[in-house]
Each structure stands twice: as C-alpha cells, then as structure tokens.
C-alpha cells in the first residue's frame with residue numbers, strides 16, 4: 049500500500065513539475081504574442097499583403113526544409129498571388145519583398161536606407177567591414193576612396209590582363225571538345241586569376257603555390273557561404289561552429305588572409321623603398337586626370353551602358369570624359385597603398401585588407417555566374433550566337449589578334465546580349481537592406497517600419513511585363529535604344545543603383561566583353577538544355593543547381609552565312 053501511495057505521489061509531483069511551468073511558458077508566450085500584435089511595428093507590418101501566419105512562428109514554418117530551387121518557386125508563386133509587395137514574418141522578424149521599380153527606387157536611391165541586412169553577417173569573418181557590408185561613415189569614406197580606382201582609365205590598363213587570361217582559358221577548355229561539361233568551373237577559375245592580377249598585382253609569373261591555393265580557397269569559401277544561406281540550421285552560429293564547415297572555413301580564411309596580408313606587407317615595403325629612391329608611382333588623380341593626348345579618338349562615343357545606367361545616380365560616371373588612355377598598370381591594392389601613404393586617404397593596412405578581400409569576393413562569383421549564363425544561353429539561341437559572331441567577324445576578321453578597348457566599344461550586339469542575360473538571370477537576384485527609419489513606398493503608400501528587412505526582388509522586377517513586352521523570352525533587342533529610352537531606370541538593376549550601386553560595374557562589363565568575345569571567336573557554344581529546364585538556386589548569387597552544362601565546337605573563322 050505504501051509503495052502504491054509513493055508511486056502516486058511521485059506521479060503527482062512530476063506532473064506538477066512539468067505541467068505548471070509549461071502552462072506558465074505557454075501563457076507568457078501567448079501574452080508576448082498578444083502584446084507584439086498591438087505594437088506599431090506589427091500593426092504596420094500586418095497591413096502589408098502576405099500569407100497567413102502561425103502565432104510566434106509567423107511564416108517561418110513555410111520555408112523550413114525547402115531546398116534552394118523549391119524556395120525560388122515558392123517566392124515566385126507568392127508574387128503571383130500577392131502582387132509586388134509581400135510581407136513575411138520569420139518569428140518576430142518582418143521581411144518585406146518589393147518587386148516594383150517605383151518601390152525599389154525609393155529604397156535604392158536613398159542616402160538613408162543604406163544599411164545592409166543581417167544576412168550579410170556570414171561574410172564578416174572573411175570580408176570584415178569591407179565596402180559590401182560596412183555602413184555609416186566608414187562605408188562613405190571608403191566608397192569615396194575606392195570608386196575612383198574603378199575609373200575607366202585604370203580599367204583600360206587591365207585590358208592586357210583580361211586578354212591574356214581569356215586566351216589561357218580558351219586553351220584550357222580545348223580538352224573538353226566534344227564532351228558536355230560545366231562551363232562555370234572554367235569561368236570561376238579565369239575570374240579569380242584576373243582578380244588576383246588586377247586587385248593584388250599577382251601575375252601567373254609572380255604567383256607561387258600560394259596564388260593557386262588562394263584561388264581554390266576563394267571558390268571554396270563562396271561555397272560555404274552559400275551553404276549557410278540555404279541550409280536553415282547552418283544560419284545559427286552556435287550550430288555552424290559544431291559542423292565540419294566551421295573548421296574548413298577557419299583553414300580557408302587562414303590561406304586567404306595569409307596571402308592578402310603578405311602581399312600588402314611586401315607592396316608597402318616596396319613603396320617605401322622606392323619612395324626613398326625618389327621613385328613615386330602615379331596617384332589616382334594623375335591616372336584619371338584629363339590630358340590633351342587623347343589616344344583613342346573614341347573617348348566620347350556613347351555606349352549602350354551610358355544610356356542604360358544614366359539614371360542610376362551613383363558615383364561612377366564622374367570624370368569619365370577625361371579619358372587619357374592606357375598608362376602604367378597599377379592594381380587596386382597599389383592604388384590604395386599609394387593613397388594611404390601619400391596621405392590622401394586615411395586607411396589602415398587592416399582596412400586595405402578588408403577592401404581587397406571584398407573586391408575578390410564581389411568580383412569573382414558574380415562575373416563567373418554572369419559569363420556562364422551568357423555562354424549557356426548562346427548555346428541554346430543559335431541565331432543570336434550567329435549575330436554575335438558576325439559582329440565579332442566584322443571587327444576582327446579571321447585574325448587572332450587581341451581585343452583592344454576600341455574593339456569593345458564596337459561590340460554593340462554582344463553588349464545587348466550581356467545586358468539581356470543579366471536581365472533574365474541577374475547574378476545578384478535580390479538585394480537586402482535593414483531599415484533604420486520608417487519609409488513610405490509608392491505602392492498604396494504603404495509605410496514600412498524601421499527595423500524591417502527589405503528585400504528588393506531584382507529577378508522579379510526584371511521579368512515584370514509592365515517593363516518588358518515578353519519578359520520570359522531571351523531577346524537582346526530589349527536593349528535597343530528605342531526600347532531603353534523610356535523604360536523606368538529601376539526596372540533594370542543587375543548592379544543595384546543609387547549610392548550603394550556596384551563599384552565594379554564598368555570593370556565587369558569590360559571584362560565580360562573581352563572574355564566572351566575571345567571564347568566566341570574560338571568556339572561555337574552548343575547546349576541541349578533549354579531554359580525551361582534550368583533549375584535556379586535561390587541564393588545570394590543566382591546559379592543553376594543542374595550545372596552550367598554546354599558543349600563546344602571549333603569555330604571556323606568565316607562569317608556565319610559562309611560557314
């Protein structure tokens with residue numbers, strides 16, 4: 049009897065131990081939820097259209113367990129259902145998706161809403177407070193220093209590097225003739241090689257094993273960051289630190305930062321040594337200053353890019369008319385060291401490292417994806433590829449000579465093809481900001497509250513029939529002057545726009561023209577995978593989860609009408 053009583057008492061007390069605290073927790077959570085719903089933040093958020101929510105979880109359960117291509121399909125489905133403004137609650141975090149050019153302009157054109165969303169924190173161990181993620185005064189002063197280093201005069205001095213590396217990749221690809229292969233592997237490799245040289249001044253001749261290790265580490269780090277974005281559980285630092293990826297990241301970062309630090313140290317020593325001998329490199333100001341000896345005669349030619357990006361209101365166009373042609377080539381790193389040493393800009397070695405690392409990341413994955421999409425699309429759209437080749441034949445004939453800056457100005461159709469590819473498959477498919485102040489957007493005068501995360505849906509804006517007649521059709525004529533002149537500037541934002549637009553825009557377009565024209569003069573691209581079969585990945589960089597599969601055939605150097 050005593051034993052039975054003892055068991056009953058035990059059950060009773062254990063029920064009490066579990067039951068009452070549980071009731072307390074549930075009640076507190078319910079009260080918290082009720083209180084939250086009454087706050088201004090929630091009231092404003094709940095005025096926006098979006099799927100129904102579950103108390104406390106919001107819409108978080110809907111994305112749980114979804115793989116990257118399912119996520120993109122889910123997002124696209126919701127835009128059909130709810131229109132161009134959609135809110136989602138991830139627990140108590142408000143995320144607002146904007147897919148209309150007027151609304152995008154309100155955010156991107158602002159000097160206030162320039163704070164990056166918390167999702168960018170995964171880059172922090174690698175890029176520190178570099179241009180991509182920094183904010184406030186630090187971002188402003190570094191942007192002011194870095195934007196001029198992307199001046200067209202400096203970019204022109206990179207043409208030789210672009211050419212040499214493009215030729216190298218053409219040779220590497222030769223082994224793939226007749227097979228189906230993933231062209232992204234090659235685009236990724238050549239992009240890192242070009243960046244090593246243009247950002248850090250490391251050439252194939254001067255680089256040792258560490259250059260190769262660095263390139264591999266950059267590619268692998270990009271992979272880890274992608275995994276953290278689409279594997280939900282990897283987003284939590286505490287869990288991430290328990291995975292093997294964390295150890296791998298530590299190792300890769302030691303390679304990346306090790307080389308960046310080493311190069312900065314030796315370049316700085318060299319600068320000081322040269323200075324003591326009276327050898328001083330040209331300043332950014334000198335490299336970009338006007339000169340009577342205009343070497344091209346084409347400096348004032350208006351390119352398509354000049355028209356398309358005219359309304360961006362960013363800081364990349366100033367001074368471009370002062371085109372003095374190719375001078376001494378200095379890498380971005382040299383320019384930063386020089387301006388720090390001569391006192392023009394206050395920037396520490398550590399900050400220079402952050403900026404060089406940022407350029408290496410931003411310049412790599414974006415252009416590798418961009419060029420891979422162009423090559424795949426040309427493999428599918430043979431007629432368009434023929435027009436591209438005919439234009440190249442007109443410029444180069446059957447010669448194997450290198451591309452000059454003047455040639456790139458004549459590649460008008462290729463430029464339209466690149467722009468159209470960036471429209472349909474923007475390498476950066478979304479841009480995310482954290483609001484520090486309330487903002488009223490154009491659609492329905494909705495007010496987005498401070499603290500919300502705003503996601504600009506570039507991919508979706510680029511496919512809005514309001515701006516493009518047949519948005520789902522790959523048609524480079526979307527960028528004929530008559531079609532661009534009256535289009536909303538913010539309906540085409542592959543490089544973002546406004547004060548935080550991409551500083552590498554001109555670099556990217558120039559590099560893509562040299563690289564793609566060199567490949568297309570040597571090979572005909574073929575692809576049996578049509579666009580409806582592409583499996584796109586919802587990620588920080590738009591990619592294909594099915595791989596960028598193409599085949600190449602040798603190019604006969606005659607116009608396509610004769611071939």
Ligand code: HEM
Pocket residue numbers: 179180181191406407410411412414415418474475476479480541542543544547548549550551552553555556
């Ligand atoms: C097709 C190629 C490229 C595309 C589509 C692209 C796109 C973008 C976009 C959309 C942003 C804004 C990101 C955001 O606000 O979250 C950005 C920023 C940036 N990009 Fe690019 N980019 C490309 C190539 C490059 C290259 C080649 C470089 C450097 C060599 C570069 C350097 C940067 C930097 C430093 C930023 C940060 C700017 C700031 O916040 O002030 N990008 N890029």
